[in-house]
Amino acid sequence: MPLLLAEIDIPYIIVRIAGREKERHHLESLGLIPNTVITVVSKFNNYILINVKDSRIGIGEDLAKKVILK
Template sequence: MPLAFLRSGDMANVVRVRGKGEVHHHLENLGFVEGAAVSVVSEQAGNFIVQIKGASVALDRSVASKIIVA
């Protein structure tokens, strides 16, 4: 399911990042790679703050929808 479906406090593992190009590459550089644990710190109005590999990252709903988690 897409990361955008998670709510504050939820945890999951990255399965894959959909899409190609610049956004895909940028997300991989931030740590969104297969098997990485991600937790949602907060979610408001479709914007997310997530914790991944010890860093906090802000994502909007369209970008969060590209990240598939389980």
């Protein structure tokens, strides 16, 4: 399931990062790597705010589609 469809306040595990090399590298530099636990904090104005590794990160819906969760 892509991150875009994740529900708020439920922990998920990243299975893989899809997309082009540049997009994957950018997401991985933000700490979004496979086997990492993330939680969606909120969704607003085409952005998703997530908790990852004790940090909060906001990404757009276009990048959120590239993060595949379990």
